[in-house]
Amino acid sequence: MYSVLVVAPAWVGDSVMAQPLYRLLAERHPDLALDVLAPGWTLPLLQRMPEVRNAIENPFAHGQLRLGARRALGVALRNENYDQAIVLPNSLKSALIPWFANIPRRTGFVGEMRYGLLNDARKLDAAALPLMVERFAALAGDRGEPLRRPVAPPRMLVERQQAAAVAAQLGLTLDRPAVAFCPGAEYGPAKRWPVEHFASLAQKLVADGCQVWIFGSGKDREIGTAIATLAGLKQVINLAGRTGLDQAVDLLALAAVVVTNDSGLMHVAAALERPIVALFGSSSPGFTPPLSERAQVLSLNLACSPCFKRECPLGHLDCLNKLLPEQVLRAVRQALQQYSAG
Secondary structure, eight states: OEEEEEEOOSSHHHHHHTHHHHHHHHHHOTTEEEEEEEEGGGHHHHTTOTTOSEEEEEOOOTTOOOHHHHHHHHHHHGGGOOSEEEEOSOSTGGGHHHHHTTOSEEEEEOTTTOBTTBSEEEOOOTTTOOSHHHHHHHTTSOTTOOOOSSOOOOOOOOOHHHHHHHHHHTTOOOSSOEEEEEOOOTTOGGGOOOHHHHHHHHHHHHHTTOEEEEOOOGGGHHHHHHHHHHHTOTTEEEOTTTSOHHHHHHHHTTOSEEEEESSHHHHHHHHTTOOEEEEOSSSOTTTSOOOOTTEEEEOOOOTTOOOOOSSOTTSSOHHHHTSOHHHHHHHHHHHHHHHHHO
């Protein structure tokens, strides 16, 4: 048995993009025992990845050192006798637990000067590995080993019966095709398509015979409420803040189409192989695109974008404001036709 501990990233999207690494490790080591140390809110994702044996909660919040507690967790993990650790975040703190656990091979990119903590430290060639998913996947191989391309996209497994049960628990019906809206973006408002545009799109989709389910965390509840209120239709249902990530993943697996900002839920939908219409403004699909052949990326490609800012530095957010509901509707209708045909 070859035993590996992966220290996973904290963002939902990055957690999804780590799955191809797990698949490559399983192919490389048929006797693989893979455990993943990850923040609690990402554990439902790992539970839907068949390569993962155990999902271990990482109790340390962003920015917390808590050196004594990290050492205690590392010491506790010594009993697992891991052969290798792979550290995906680039922070020094994230490399401490494998070091305290005495894991003999500790792999990762150099990051915050982690020589010593990582004894298999790699220098990242950003030009050679432009995509986040490629950077993670490259760590499955030995130092200097070329990455096999193309990297297979992330995949998660959801049983349809389980998803239907979650829908029933929340009083949702499947009598109309469900179009999922993911209007949030944790990074900031420069990645969020306007509420008014989402509401207008929802009205047009209900007129087409669809229903709309709005997804997001508790932080997105206000946005979801605004969209549902502006749409003014009972077929537009705000689920933001009403579901845990586990339920959201299961329900997204039932969606006919997902309309989403560049967000963690975009990557979840891609891993579930749902048809996606992804809306890009301040960010770029060249680094973290939805990894699916069923995804359409819509971007106006203005001269001022991508700026990668949390808020529009010019104050107008034209990259998203001028991406009109009619343009998105055409893409959604195309995806719905393919969904119906399939």
